[in-house]
Amino acid sequence: MAILAEGAEGLRSIPALLRRNAEEHGADPAYREKEYGIWQSWTWAETEEEIESLALGLLDLGVGPGDFVAVIGHNRPCLYWAMVAVQMLGAVPVPLYQDAAADETEYVLVHCGARFVIAADQEQVDKVIEVQAACPQFEEMIYLDPKGLRKYDHTHLRAYRDVQETGRRLRGELGAELARRRAMPGYDDICVMLYTSGTTGKPKGVMLSNRNIIETAKASAGFDHLQVGEEVLAYLPMAWVGDFIFSIGQAYWAGFCVNCPESPETMMTDLREIAPSYYFAPPRVFETQLTQIMIRMEDASALKRRLFRHFMAVARRVGPRILDGKPVSVPDRLHYRLGEVLVYGPLKNTLGLSRVRVGYTAGEAIGPEIFDFYRALGINLKQLYGQTEASVFITQQPDGEVRSDTVGVPSPGVEIRIAENGEVFYRSPGVFVEYYKNAQSTRDTKDAEGWVATGDAGFIEEESGHLRIIDRAKDVGAMADGALFAPKYVENKLKFYPNILEAVVMGAGRDRCVAFINIDLTAVGNWAERYTIAYASYQELAGHPSVLDMIQGHVEEVNASVAQDDMLSGCQVHRFLVLHKELDADDGELTRTRKVRRKIIGEKFADLVEALYGGAESVYTETEVTYEDGRKGRIKATLTIRDARVVPVTRGRMAAE
Amino acid sequence: MKEVGGYLTPDGRQIGGTLMEMRNITLRFGGLVAIEDISFDIHEGEIRAIIGPNGAGKSSMLNIISGFYTPSAGEVWYKGSKRPAMKPYEVARMGVARTFQNIALFEGMTVLENVMTGRLTHMHAGLLSQAMWWGKARAEEIENREVVEKVIDFLEIQKIRKTPVGRLPYGLKKRVELARALAAEPSLLLLDEPMAGMNVEEKEDMSRFILDVNDEFGTTIALIEHDMGVVMDISDRVVVMDYGKKIGDGTPDAVRGNQAVIDAYLGVAH
Numbered sequence: 040m041a042i043l044a045e046g047a048e049g050l051r052s053i054p055a056l057l058r059r060n061a062e063e064h065g066a067d068p069a070y071r072e073k074e075y076g077i078w079q080s081w082t083w084a085e086t087e088e089e090i091e092s093l094a095l096g097l098l099d100l101g102v103g104p105g106d107f108v109a110v111i112g113h114n115r116p117c118l119y120w121a122m123v124a125v126q127m128l129g130a131v132p133v134p135l136y137q138d139a140a141a142d143e144t145e146y147v148l149v150h151c152g153a154r155f156v157i158a159a160d161q162e163q164v165d166k167v168i169e170v171q172a173a174c175p176q177f178e179e180m181i182y183l184d185p186k187g188l189r190k191y192d193h194t195h196l197r198a199y200r201d202v203q204e205t206g207r208r209l210r211g212e213l214g215a216e217l218a219r220r221r222a223m224p225g226y227d228d229i230c231v232m233l234y235t236s237g238t239t240g241k242p243k244g245v246m247l248s249n250r251n252i253i254e255t256a257k258a259s260a261g262f263d264h265l266q267v268g269e270e271v272l273a274y275l276p277m278a279w280v281g282d283f284i285f286s287i288g289q290a291y292w293a294g295f296c297v298n299c300p301e302s303p304e305t306m307m308t309d310l311r312e313i314a315p316s317y318y319f320a321p322p323r324v325f326e327t328q329l330t331q332i333m334i335r336m337e338d339a340s341a342l343k344r345r346l347f348r349h350f351m352a353v354a355r356r357v358g359p360r361i362l363d364g365k366p367v368s369v370p371d372r373l374h375y376r377l378g379e380v381l382v383y384g385p386l387k388n389t390l391g392l393s394r395v396r397v398g399y400t401a402g403e404a405i406g407p408e409i410f411d412f413y414r415a416l417g418i419n420l421k422q423l424y425g426q427t428e429a430s431v432f433i434t435q436q437p438d439g440e441v442r443s444d445t446v447g448v449p450s451p452g453v454e455i456r457i458a459e460n461g462e463v464f465y466r467s468p469g470v471f472v473e474y475y476k477n478a479q480s481t482r483d484t485k486d487a488e489g490w491v492a493t494g495d496a497g498f499i500e501e502e503s504g505h506l507r508i509i510d511r512a513k514d515v516g517a518m519a520d521g522a523l524f525a526p527k528y529v530e531n532k533l534k535f536y537p538n539i540l541e542a543v544v545m546g547a548g549r550d551r552c553v554a555f556i557n558i559d560l561t562a563v564g565n566w567a568e569r570y571t572i573a574y575a576s577y578q579e580l581a582g583h584p585s586v587l588d589m590i591q592g593h594v595e596e597v598n599a600s601v602a603q604d605d606m607l608s609g610c611q612v613h614r615f616l617v618l619h620k621e622l623d624a625d626d627g628e629l630t631r632t633r634k635v636r637r638k639i640i641g642e643k644f645a646d647l648v649e650a651l652y653g654g655a656e657s658v659y660t661e662t663e664v665t666y667e668d669g670r671k672g673r674i675k676a677t678l679t680i681r682d683a684r685v686v687p688v689t690r691g692r693m694a695a696e
Numbered sequence: 697m698k699e700v701g702g703y704l705t706p707d708g709r710q711i712g713g714t715l716m717e718m719r720n721i722t723l724r725f726g727g728l729v730a731i732e733d734i735s736f737d738i739h740e741g742e743i744r745a746i747i748g749p750n751g752a753g754k755s756s757m758l759n760i761i762s763g764f765y766t767p768s769a770g771e772v773w774y775k776g777s778k779r780p781a782m783k784p785y786e787v788a789r790m791g792v793a794r795t796f797q798n799i800a801l802f803e804g805m806t807v808l809e810n811v812m813t814g815r816l817t818h819m820h821a822g823l824l825s826q827a828m829w830w831g832k833a834r835a836e837e838i839e840n841r842e843v844v845e846k847v848i849d850f851l852e853i854q855k856i857r858k859t860p861v862g863r864l865p866y867g868l869k870k871r872v873e874l875a876r877a878l879a880a881e882p883s884l885l886l887l888d889e890p891m892a893g894m895n896v897e898e899k900e901d902m903s904r905f906i907l908d909v910n911d912e913f914g915t916t917i918a919l920i921e922h923d924m925g926v927v928m929d930i931s932d933r934v935v936v937m938d939y940g941k942k943i944g945d946g947t948p949d950a951v952r953g954n955q956a957v958i959d960a961y962l963g964v965a966h
Binding site: 076186308 | 845846855857
């Protein structure tokens with residue numbers, strides 16, 4: 040299509056979209072941020088002025104075409120503006136994870152050779168100062184929040200406001216140069232570089248072109264009919280591709296408003312106040328919310344509990360059918376209406392989900408019970424499957440075809456192929472350009488024809504055409520007797536229990552499966568309080584015999600459920616232990632997006648794995664932990680190992696395959 | 697009043713001239729002498745600590761500064777003039793705000809409402825106007841709310857803005873108290889054992905906030921504290937009291953080396 044070569048409707052970059060929005064929707068809100076207890080807002084016209092001023096200021100500082108500019112901090116309009124201002128100059132923004140430790144930040148800054156850093160506050164400034172000696176190319180840092188920075192050496196440090204002021208002052212002088220730079224970007228020039236958190240090895244810089252971002256934004260906005268007037272809450276890490284697509288790509292394409300919470304801690308309150316119409320959350324957020332609802336319902340009065348139970352039963356039966364537009368009898372509809380007034384409406388309002396028209400979850404498989412709970416309430420929660428390398432979208436569920444066990448049909452413009460070994464491959468206009476300074480990895484991931492390996496194993500369902508993901512391709516393995524081993528499948532079932540925060544199932548190449556369990560401190564703590572179980576620390580609670588009994592109950596129920604699946608019945612958990620510490624990204628056990636790093640966990644807790652496969656009833660262990668400020672400590676514990684009941688399976692070897 | 701110039705701290709901050717001066721203060725309760733002939737000054741912009749063992753008379757001294765007690769003898773000089781005997785609210789109007797050792801917040805009110813009470817000295821609308829939420833009262837409320845919100849932002853307590861104080865843990869209540877005092881935009885902030893009963897992390901947080909307040913707003917701070925470690929770390933100058941007498945005065949390092957101070961703290965064979 041000729042028009043694509045020119046850029047969608049002649050719009051070839053984010054700054055070009057900004058121009059269009061300022062012209063066509065100048066008076067509509069583009070950004071809101073809660074500050075000083077009040078929602079402050081900026082229209083598209085004001086946004087353009089802010090961004091231009093910053094761009095002029097950055098131009099004055101010497102930001103050149105093709106430079107990388109790192110942006111670190113939580114979701115704030117100023118930081119989104121910074122990214123667009125950088126693009127306006129023909130440079131490339133590189134958002135970094137704000138909670139990354141100093142050495143991770145250093146790796147990225149050195150790898151991309153950022154000359155400029157835009158940081159949110161003292162915490163981020165300190166982190167960059169700590170590592171700047173190792174970054175020879177580093178020149179200037181710009182900060183947003185001056186608190187605590189008054190006494191800092193300001194030779195290579197300046198305030199965001201000051202840079203903007205300089206920009207405003209120099210508009211006459213530098214305006215022409217800015218206009219020239221703005222017209223420069225081609226459709227295949229780089230729009231943004233995002234570092235993947237990397238479940239294995241060092242992070243890789245994924246380079247996404249204007250074409251990738253704009254074509255993806257256009258296709259996906261069309262898929263869900265996103266338009267001006269949509270409200271989103273930007274609270275997920277800015278370094279994550281999803282946030283870039285939702286809060287910049289789609290927002291600029293469709294021209295809707297991005298709302299930034301007051302602080303990460305107030306996100307739930309802010310969510311309620313904004314009541315977004317388009318909402319994304321990883322399964323973890325939905326899980327946590329559901330856990331909290333359940334905890335609070337257990338503490339509610341008997342009448343409320345009965346109301347809740349009754350109407351939730353109705354909702355589970357009727358709600359998803361109504362959402363999918365399937366026939367529902369009149370009495371059922373009326374019953375559901377009543378429930379909407381008494382239970383669902385108020386509940387959705389409390390959750391801040393009253394107005395959600397399109398909701399997505401992705402990143403991890405979501406427990407069917409959790410998924411159905413939200414659908415039952417009438418929230419149009421759907422699943423999508425995506426990757427940084429694809430500019431997010433690979434598959435997604437169309438309205439009316441939503442199920443908890445699939446990830447949907449290929450997104451518009453995406454082709455899917457399943458390889459011999461079950462690995463999913465895709466090709467689309469959103470496919471990344473390359474990994475920065477890593478041709479080897481680029482070749483390993485993307486072939487000459489543009490097919491990208493996802494690293495996930497899955498299959499396309501015959502009847503519906505939906506993709507089903509089983510597990511990471513490299514995690515899917517075989518047990519000693521050849522039975523299929525898919526740990527994620529079992530872990531997800533375990534994690535559905537509010538008391539279980541995280542689970543790691545092991546068993547590849549072994550004769551049986553074992554598991555590490557992390558308890559959820561909120562849920563188990565509340566439970567302990569109700570049964571007056573005293574404990575002084577996380578570790579003590581995690582090791583309490585009553586807690587172990589409870590977890591054992593959960594494991595055995597999961598075993599019974601796993602046993603019913605012919606393919607995976609070998610994955611029942613024979614022995615488990617409850618870990619004495621929470622798995623944490625700071626200790627490298629999880630990725631920054633909170634995915635389990637199996638290999639690292641397996642190595643770090645090798646003694647525990649050994650004990651699980653040995654006959655011991657308890658095991659003594661010492662573990663190194665890293666505190667938030669980077670200091671290290673050790674914790675010691677003696678963990679009890681429990682045997683769980685398994686359902687005997689008579690398996691006629693692996694079914695079919 | 698004798699003109700005392702400022703000085704430069706080791707970390708390079710310029711400290712201003714004298715803000716408050718206590719001259720030969722004595723405080724007697726009947727026959728008990730709580731404070732005996734103590735003089736010291738507080739400079740503009742500095743963090744001044746008053747330390748001493750239990751019963752040394754620290755809190756009494758703070759109560760004199762805040763106007764709660766009137767000294768039996770001696771003079772309090774504030775901003776260049778001698779301060780007559782005053783009621784505490786009059787002292788508050790002169791720009792002195794304080795926190796209390798045993799938290800004195802309105803437990804049933806939200807954090808926001810508590811911090812708003814810190815603005816009372818800045819509100820001048822009449823009862824009628826306030827009751828009707830009209831005219832001056834309304835404009836004032838908005839103006840004051842703005843100041844309060846900045847303080848809430850500064851002390852990072854947005855999350856608990858609407859939470860009743862009674863439900864908060866101890867460490868946060870202390871922070872809310874500090875917020876209320878700050879909301880008054882004081883020129884002199886009195887902190888009565890701000891770290892008492894805190895764990896290490898809460899102490900670190902509180903120390904950081906005290907330093908930030910001093911740094912950001914240039915607020916002069918006088919604090920009483922038990923925890924020697926904290927005091928020595930954050931104060932510019934320290935007054936040491938024992939049995940109602942001043943036994944030391946100077947920079948933390950000077951005070952630490954003072955024999956009388958060591959004796960008072962470690963005990964000495966008499």
